[in-house]
Amino acid sequence: MDFIGAYSPDNLSFLMEGLGMTLRLALLAIALSFIFGCLIGAIRYARVPVLSQVLGAIVGTIRNLPLLLLIFFARFGLPELGLPITPFWSAILALTVFEAAMISELVRSGLQSVEKGLVEAARASGLSYMQTLWHIVLPIGLRRMVPPIVSQFISLLKDTSLVVIVSLAELMHNAKIIMADFDFVFPILILVASIYFLVNYTLSQVARRLETPQH
C-alpha cells in the first residue's frame, strides 16, 4: 500500500476531473429525468386516455430492467439501429430514461396522495381541472414527494458509476485507471468512497432541511 504515491497531485487532479464528469452527468440527468418524470407522472395521474396506458406499459418495463442493460443498449445497440451516439449522450440517455421512469411513479403516487376532498372542493369553487392540478394538487403533492425524489437523485448519482462500461472518463473510470497499480488500490478505494459519500451525504442532509413540516 502506497498512500503517498496514490495521492500524488497528478492522480488527485485526475480524480477531480472524473468527479467533474460524474457531477455533470448527474446534474444533467437529474434535470432531464425530473422534467420527464413529472410530465409522465402527471399524465398518468390525470389518466389521459391511451397515452396514459402506453406510458404505463413503458414505465413498467423500464423499471423492471437493470440500468446496466439500458446503458449497454444506448451505447452499442442504438448505433446498430442506425443512430450513432457518443458515450456521453448514451449515458445521459440511459440514465434519463431509467430515472424518469422511477420518478414518474413517485410523482404519480405523490399526486394521488392528495386528498380527494381537496380536489372536489377546488372544482366546486369554480377552478378548472388544469387550475386544480396546478394550484392545488401539484404544490401539495410535490412537497410530499421531496424525500423520495431526493433519494432517487442520490441513487442516480451512485448509478453514474455504471457508466464505466462505456469508458466515459467519470470518477469510477479514472479511479480504475489509477488502480491498475496494485499498491494504489486501497488508498484509491478509500478516497473514492469518501468522495461519493461526501457528495451523497451532503445531498441527503440538504434534502432533510428542505423537507418542510407537514401541516
Place this chain on the structure above:
Amino acid sequence: MIDFALLFDYSEEYMEGLRNTLYASLIALAGSFMLGTIVAVLRMTPVRPLRWLGRAYVEFFRNIPLLLVVYIFFLGLPALGIILSGFVSGTIGLTVYTSAYIAEAIRAGIMAVPAGQSEAARSSGLTYIQTMRHVVLPQAIKIVVPPISNQFLNLVKNSSILGVVSGFDLMYYADIVNSETYQTVNALFMAALLYLLLTIPLSYATRLLEKRLARTG
C-alpha cells in the same frame, strides 16, 4: 433485427446466465437479510457505541455506489492477497450493499410498533424475547415484508453488476453473445426478456403484498 433463433442457438449461455443471476440474487437476499437483521438490532441497542456502529454501516453503504462496494472485494481484497472470483466478490458486494437497505426496512418496521405494546407485554410478565416473538415481530413483519420484497426486485436488477466483474451472470453472457454474433440489439433484447421473466412476477408480488398487508394491518 429481433430473431428468437438467437435464444435457441445460445440457449446454453443464456440459461447459465439466468441461473447465475438467480443464484446470486437468492444468496444475496438470504445473506443481506441476516446481515441486515444484525445491523438493525445494532441500531436499536441501548449501547451507544454499537448504535453508532450500526448507523455508520448503514450511512456508508447507502451513500456509495454498488460498483464501488463490489470493487472493494474484487480489486481491494486481491491487494491484500485474497483473490475472489467475479461471482463471489459480486455476490458479497450485493449482500453488503443490500443489507444496509434491509436493516433500515427492519428498523422502520420494529419502530412502527407502538412502544406501549411492548411495555404492556413486559409488565404483564413476558420476557424481552417473548415480547419480541409474540407481540412486536408479528406486527413488524407485516410492515417489513413489502419493502424487503422490493429489495429482492432491486437485487435481481442490481445483480447485473456481476457482468462488470466477469461474474457469469445474464448480463455477462449477453455481452458474450453480442461479441460472438455482432447482433447487439438482438442479444440484449433476449437478455431483457429473461430479466423481465424474473422481475415482472416479483414486482407484481410486491404490489400484491403491499395491498394485502395494508388491508389486514
